[in-house]
Amino acid sequence: MNSISIYRNIFVSVLLGTLFVVAMMMAESQVAVLSLIVLAAVSCIVLQKKGVIRKLGSDFASAEKFANGTIMIGALATAVVFAGDHFILLMLTTVLIYVVACLGLNIQFGYAGMVNFAGAAFFGAGGYAAAVLTMQTGLPHLVVLVIGGLVAVIVGFLLILPVLRTRGHYAAVVTIAFSLLFRTLVEVSPVLGGAQGSPVTGMVIFGWNFNEGYQIAGFDVSFYINYFLFALILTAVTFTIVRRVERSWIGLNMDSIRIDETASACFGMNVARWKVTAFTIGNFFMGIIGAFYAMMLGFIAPNNFTFGDSLIMVSIILLGGIGSIWGIILATGIVIILPEKLQIIQEYRFLIFSLGVILVLLYRPNGLLSRAARTYFPGLLRGAR
Amino acid sequence: MDILTRSQSAKIRSSGTPQIVLKARNVVRRFGGVVALNNLDLDVVEGQILGLIGPNGSGKTTFFNVLTGIYAADEGAISFLEKEITNLPAPQVFRSGIARTFQRARVCLSLSVFDNIVLGDHPRLQQGLVFNLFRRSSFRREYEECVERVRELLEMFAPHLVAKMFEPVETFPMIDRRRIEVCRALFSSPRLLLLDEPSAGMTHEETRLLVDEIVALRTKRHKLSIIIVEHEMDLISRITDRCVVLNFGSKICEGTYDEIASDRNVQEAYLGVEA
Incomplete structure (x- = not known):
C-alpha cells in the first residue's frame, strides 16, 4: 500500500x-x-x-x-x-453547534456511560448566561463564552450527587426530571424573560462585529459567515480536546468505569472522580456552545432547549455510533439538515428519527460509523515487531 | 494446626519465622438473615498458595468481596502486611497491595489487551487533566514506558499475546482472557493475588495449562502469596500449600490438601451426612 x-x-x-x-x-x-x-x-x-x-x-x-x-x-x-446565503450558512452553523454539544455529551454518555437526557438544559444554561452577561455587563464576549460553559458546569453540580448515586435507567430519570424542571424554572423567572425569552447581543470579538456582513468585489457576504467561521474554530478545538481525552489515561478510565465500575474500583480507580470529570467536561462544552448559539440567534427562549432537543442530542450519538467522533459529526449533519431540506418530513421528524435509531440499533448497533479501537498515538508503530 | 508445608518449613528454618501477610480474625458478613461468613479466621503466609474451597454458597467469593472492599464486614478485623484494612474502600485495598481476578473473567472485552493490563496499575499512572490533554510529549513518554512494561509482563506470562497487544480482548478465547486478567492483576506487582475460580468456563486441557502457568508464576514472583478459590479439586491438589474449607460461611477444616481430603467433616460437607 x-x-x-x-x-x-x-x-x-x-x-x-x-x-x-x-x-x-x-x-x-x-x-x-x-x-x-x-x-x-x-x-x-x-x-x-x-x-x-x-x-x-x-x-x-x-x-x-x-x-x-x-x-x-x-x-x-x-x-x-454559500457566502451570500443567510439561510444555508445558518443551517451549517447550527450543524457545527450541535456537533460541539454532542461531542460534550459523548464524553459523558459515550465514554463514561452516564446517560444524560438534560443536554439541552445545560445548553440553555450557557445561553441564558450569555443573555444576562451581554445585556447587563460589558464583559468581552470571549469571556462570556467561557462563563457560559462554567455556568453549565455549576448547574451540573446540582445534579452530581443524584447522578453519582444512581445508575442506568435511574440516572436517566434523574436527568429527565432535571431537564423539565430547568425549563419550567426559566419559564416562570421574570429576570430571565419568562416564556417570552430574553434578547442577547450579537457577538463582537476584538472589534470584529459578527453581525455585520461584507461587500467583496460587489458581492454581498452574509454576516453569518462570521458565526460559521467561529463555530468551525470551536468545533476544531472541541474535536481536538475530545480526541485527546479519548487517547489518554482519562479516556481509558472512563471506558473502564462504563464497562465495569466494580472491577475499576478493585484496581484502585476512584470511580466518582472520573464520573465528575466526564460530567464537568461535557457540560462545559454544552454551556459554551449554548452561549454562542444564543449570541448568534440574538435571542433565547425556553423553546430553544426543550426536552425534545435533549432527545435529539442523545439520538445523534446513538445514530452516529456511541463514542465515535466522526460518527457523531455525520449523524448531526443528517439529523439537522434532513428536516430542513425535506420539508415534507418536518412534522414527522421525531417519528423518522426514532425509526432511524431503532433501525440502527437493530442492524448496526455500533452506529453508522462505529468507534475504532483506541490508538494513543496514531502513526506510532503498533504492537511488537 | 501446622500451617506450613514440608518444603516451606525447611525454607523457613533457614530464614527465621514465616511472615504472615494476611490476617483475618472473626470476620462476619450477613445478608439479611443469612450468615455468609461466620467468625472466619484466616492467615496467609508469604509465598504460599492458599486454596479456599467449599460447596456452592459457602462464602468463598463473599470473603474475596469483603477482603477487597466491595462488601463491608459486619464484624471482625482484617490486616494486611500489619496494616489494618478492614472495610477500607476498594481502591485503597488495592493500593495496599491486593489484586484480584473475578469469577467470570471481568476484563473489558471491547478494549485492547494493552488497555486492560495497563488499567491494572491505575494508581501509578499520572492522572492530571493537563498532563493527559496538553503535555502530550510527557504523556507519550509515560505511554511508551507502559507499552514496554506490558510487553515484559506478557513475555513472561503469555508470550503469544505480545504480538496481539493492541487487539480487542473479545477476539480471544476464554483461556487467553483469563491470562489477560491474571496479567492485569499482576501488573502492579501486588503482594497478594486473589484468584476467583480461574478454571470456570474452560476445558480440561485449558485448565491444565493454566495450572502449569500458576505454578510457574511462583518461581518468578517469590514474595507473591496467592489465595485461590476453586471447585476443580485436581487443580487445588496440585498447586496449593494449604487449604481452608468453608461450609455455610464457617471454616470447617484447614490443612494440606491430603489432610483436608481425608477429613470427615469435609466429606460430609461435600457429600452430605449419611442418614
Whole structure:
C-alpha cells in the first residue's frame, strides 16, 4: 500500500463529500432532495458491500492529520460557495453547534456511560448566561463564552450527587426530571424573560462585529459567515480536546468505569472522580456552545432547549455510533439538515428519527460509523515487531 | 494446626519465622438473615498458595468481596502486611497491595489487551487533566514506558499475546482472557493475588495449562502469596500449600490438601451426612 494512493483516496472522497453537501444545499425541489438522499444511501450501501468503506476507513486512520485538514478545507469551501446565503450558512452553523454539544455529551454518555437526557438544559444554561452577561455587563464576549460553559458546569453540580448515586435507567430519570424542571424554572423567572425569552447581543470579538456582513468585489457576504467561521474554530478545538481525552489515561478510565465500575474500583480507580470529570467536561462544552448559539440567534427562549432537543442530542450519538467522533459529526449533519431540506418530513421528524435509531440499533448497533479501537498515538508503530 | 508445608518449613528454618501477610480474625458478613461468613479466621503466609474451597454458597467469593472492599464486614478485623484494612474502600485495598481476578473473567472485552493490563496499575499512572490533554510529549513518554512494561509482563506470562497487544480482548478465547486478567492483576506487582475460580468456563486441557502457568508464576514472583478459590479439586491438589474449607460461611477444616481430603467433616460437607 503506497502513501500516494492513501492521500489520493482521502482527497477524492472528501471532494465527493463536499460536492454532495453543496448539491444538497442547492437542491430546491423535494424531488431533487429525495433523489440525492437515495443516491447517497445507495452508494454507501454498495461501497460498504464492496469493502470500499472499510478501505477508506483505514486510509483516513493512517493519514489522520491530512484527512482532518482536507475535511476542514472542504468545510471552508462549502462556506465560500454559500457566502451570500443567510439561510444555508445558518443551517451549517447550527450543524457545527450541535456537533460541539454532542461531542460534550459523548464524553459523558459515550465514554463514561452516564446517560444524560438534560443536554439541552445545560445548553440553555450557557445561553441564558450569555443573555444576562451581554445585556447587563460589558464583559468581552470571549469571556462570556467561557462563563457560559462554567455556568453549565455549576448547574451540573446540582445534579452530581443524584447522578453519582444512581445508575442506568435511574440516572436517566434523574436527568429527565432535571431537564423539565430547568425549563419550567426559566419559564416562570421574570429576570430571565419568562416564556417570552430574553434578547442577547450579537457577538463582537476584538472589534470584529459578527453581525455585520461584507461587500467583496460587489458581492454581498452574509454576516453569518462570521458565526460559521467561529463555530468551525470551536468545533476544531472541541474535536481536538475530545480526541485527546479519548487517547489518554482519562479516556481509558472512563471506558473502564462504563464497562465495569466494580472491577475499576478493585484496581484502585476512584470511580466518582472520573464520573465528575466526564460530567464537568461535557457540560462545559454544552454551556459554551449554548452561549454562542444564543449570541448568534440574538435571542433565547425556553423553546430553544426543550426536552425534545435533549432527545435529539442523545439520538445523534446513538445514530452516529456511541463514542465515535466522526460518527457523531455525520449523524448531526443528517439529523439537522434532513428536516430542513425535506420539508415534507418536518412534522414527522421525531417519528423518522426514532425509526432511524431503532433501525440502527437493530442492524448496526455500533452506529453508522462505529468507534475504532483506541490508538494513543496514531502513526506510532503498533504492537511488537 | 501446622500451617506450613514440608518444603516451606525447611525454607523457613533457614530464614527465621514465616511472615504472615494476611490476617483475618472473626470476620462476619450477613445478608439479611443469612450468615455468609461466620467468625472466619484466616492467615496467609508469604509465598504460599492458599486454596479456599467449599460447596456452592459457602462464602468463598463473599470473603474475596469483603477482603477487597466491595462488601463491608459486619464484624471482625482484617490486616494486611500489619496494616489494618478492614472495610477500607476498594481502591485503597488495592493500593495496599491486593489484586484480584473475578469469577467470570471481568476484563473489558471491547478494549485492547494493552488497555486492560495497563488499567491494572491505575494508581501509578499520572492522572492530571493537563498532563493527559496538553503535555502530550510527557504523556507519550509515560505511554511508551507502559507499552514496554506490558510487553515484559506478557513475555513472561503469555508470550503469544505480545504480538496481539493492541487487539480487542473479545477476539480471544476464554483461556487467553483469563491470562489477560491474571496479567492485569499482576501488573502492579501486588503482594497478594486473589484468584476467583480461574478454571470456570474452560476445558480440561485449558485448565491444565493454566495450572502449569500458576505454578510457574511462583518461581518468578517469590514474595507473591496467592489465595485461590476453586471447585476443580485436581487443580487445588496440585498447586496449593494449604487449604481452608468453608461450609455455610464457617471454616470447617484447614490443612494440606491430603489432610483436608481425608477429613470427615469435609466429606460430609461435600457429600452430605449419611442418614
